[in-house]
Amino acid sequence: MNRTLPLWPVLVALMLAGCTGKNESWHGKDISGLMPELEFQLQGTNGQPVTAADSKGNIRLLYFGFTSCPDVCPTTLTDLRRSVHQLPEQYRDDFTTLFVSVDPRRDTPERLASYVNFFGDRVVGLTAEEPALRELAKRYRTTFGYDEPDASGNYNVSHSSAVYVFDRDGNARLLLRPGLSPEQISEDLTQLAQGSRS
Amino acid sequence: MPVSSYLLPYDFSPLTLLSYMLVLGFYGVALLKMPEQDRPGSGRIITFTLGVMLCYGVMQTRFDYYSQYMFFVHRGQHLILHHLGPILIALSNPLPVMRFWYQKISPSVRYWLQPLGWIYRLLQQPVIASVLFVGLIYFWLWPPIHFDAMLSRQLYWIMNWSMLLDGLLFWWLIFDPRSPAITSALGYGKRILLLALVAIPQMILGAWIVFSRGMVYDVYEVCGRAWPMPPETDQLLGGLLTWIPPAMMSIIGILIVLRRAMHEDGKFPKSRSLAGGNA
Numbered sequence: 001m002n003r004t005l006p007l008w009p010v011l012v013a014l015m016l017a018g019c020t021g022k023n024e025s026w027h028g029k030d031i032s033g034l035m036p037e038l039e040f041q042l043q044g045t046n047g048q049p050v051t052a053a054d055s056k057g058n059i060r061l062l063y064f065g066f067t068s069c070p071d072v073c074p075t076t077l078t079d080l081r082r083s084v085h086q087l088p089e090q091y092r093d094d095f096t097t098l099f100v101s102v103d104p105r106r107d108t109p110e111r112l113a114s115y116v117n118f119f120g121d122r123v124v125g126l127t128a129e130e131p132a133l134r135e136l137a138k139r140y141r142t143t144f145g146y147d148e149p150d151a152s153g154n155y156n157v158s159h160s161s162a163v164y165v166f167d168r169d170g171n172a173r174l175l176l177r178p179g180l181s182p183e184q185i186s187e188d189l190t191q192l193a194q195g196s197r198s
Numbered sequence: 199m200p201v202s203s204y205l206l207p208y209d210f211s212p213l214t215l216l217s218y219m220l221v222l223g224f225y226g227v228a229l230l231k232m233p234e235q236d237r238p239g240s241g242r243i244i245t246f247t248l249g250v251m252l253c254y255g256v257m258q259t260r261f262d263y264y265s266q267y268m269f270f271v272h273r274g275q276h277l278i279l280h281h282l283g284p285i286l287i288a289l290s291n292p293l294p295v296m297r298f299w300y301q302k303i304s305p306s307v308r309y310w311l312q313p314l315g316w317i318y319r320l321l322q323q324p325v326i327a328s329v330l331f332v333g334l335i336y337f338w339l340w341p342p343i344h345f346d347a348m349l350s351r352q353l354y355w356i357m358n359w360s361m362l363l364d365g366l367l368f369w370w371l372i373f374d375p376r377s378p379a380i381t382s383a384l385g386y387g388k389r390i391l392l393l394a395l396v397a398i399p400q401m402i403l404g405a406w407i408v409f410s411r412g413m414v415y416d417v418y419e420v421c422g423r424a425w426p427m428p429p430e431t432d433q434l435l436g437g438l439l440t441w442i443p444p445a446m447m448s449i450i451g452i453l454i455v456l457r458r459a460m461h462e463d464g465k466f467p468k469s470r471s472l473a474g475g476n477a
């Protein structure tokens with residue numbers, strides 16, 4: 001017991017440092033240590049299974065949405081594309097956007113493929129059966145829900161509006177909340193890419 | 199969805215399940231083994247079990263899922279963990295059960311358990327207890343902390359357990375069945391004062407949430423809601439749940455303590471001057 005006693009001031013100092021987080025400043029929310037590393041097995045737009053290992057070495061931007069999404073998803077994906085375009089040239093190929101559709105009933109692989117292609121070639125469209133999606137959402141402390149369909153069968157889907165950023169090794173690093181400008185996102189992504197270039 | 203899936207935990211925590219099983223198990227065994235005259239009546243047993251099962255229900259059923267993704271359900275969860283559940287448990291007066299098990303502990307183990315007693319007595323100082331009671335609510339509802347707690351599975355469990363344990367400590371202090379006239383339990387006047395004092399900051403916090411124009415707790419927006427609901431409605435309902443029921447529980451608590459004080463009035467006239475001093 002007594003041998004650990006001198007460590008207490010160090011621990012407290014570390015905790016305080018963690019609270020202020022002055023050594024690294026991000027526009028997004030730093031989620032290092034709060035969330036588990038990137039891990040999933042979903043279906044790609046070609047029908048083949050896709051895992052986190054397929055994009056290892058890249059910085060991954062994970063986003064949950066659905067292709068019939070009226071505003072949030074297109075805005076977010078557009079902002080992400082613009083952010084990546086603003087990056088210094090050498091980093092642009094280091095990013096992969098993972099768009100996970102939580103509406104597998106409507107989002108067939110074909111539909112998903114044409115949707116993500118619209119937002120650039122570094123966007124991967126993914127989906128799965130609902131239970132697998134629920135598991136993945138739970139792992140990242142998020143969820144989704146379906147509204148009652150209207151007369152023409154359209155329904156709204158509630159889903160996370162944030163982008164989860166994982167570094168090259170798959171560690172959770174940042175949560176980009178809605179409201180960040182592409183410039184701010186770009187700054188964060190540059191900092192992340194610089195910090196993790198091996 | 200089948201009914202059973204509503205009763206199964208959303209986020210299974212073996213430690214939580216084990217704790218509840220141990221509590222109910224120890225309570226049940228004590229009921230069977232303790233002498234007839236000490237055994238609590240059926241009303242008290244039901245109250246205790248109800249309190250425990252309510253807390254279990256909001257932690258290890260589908261309710262927990264909705265608590266994680268709807269702010270107002272989360273406030274309902276804490277209302278049960280920090281108020282209603284512990285109130286029922288404290289009112290059921292499990293003291294004879296605790297005494298029964300305490301007598302079974304060997305003296306050497308009791309010696310090693312002493313530090314727990316010191317911590318307990320420190321936490322039950324009226325000022326510390328009430329600051330802790332209100333402080334924990336404010337701490338976990340402080341927006342940046344709340345955000346982290348909802349994102350991190352570990353912090354989320356720490357939050358819920360700290361609310362439950364603190365609720366038990368506080369309401370046990372308030373509803374301690376031992377009379378302050380003949381034991382060192384807290385005096386009735388002080389209990390009433392504490393109940394009134396802790397109600398005020400909770401009302402202020404609840405009203406602040408209700409009347410906030412902007413989004414105070416955007417984590418539910420960021421992480422997706424359990425079903426599509428306007429964020430303002432969610433926040434409004436959550437604020438009301440932080441504001442009104444805790445205030446009502448303080449008032450009910452005051453009435454219960456008052457009733458007990460009136461019952462005991464004149465019951466211990468001689469010892470008052472002796473024992474009243476350390477109340």
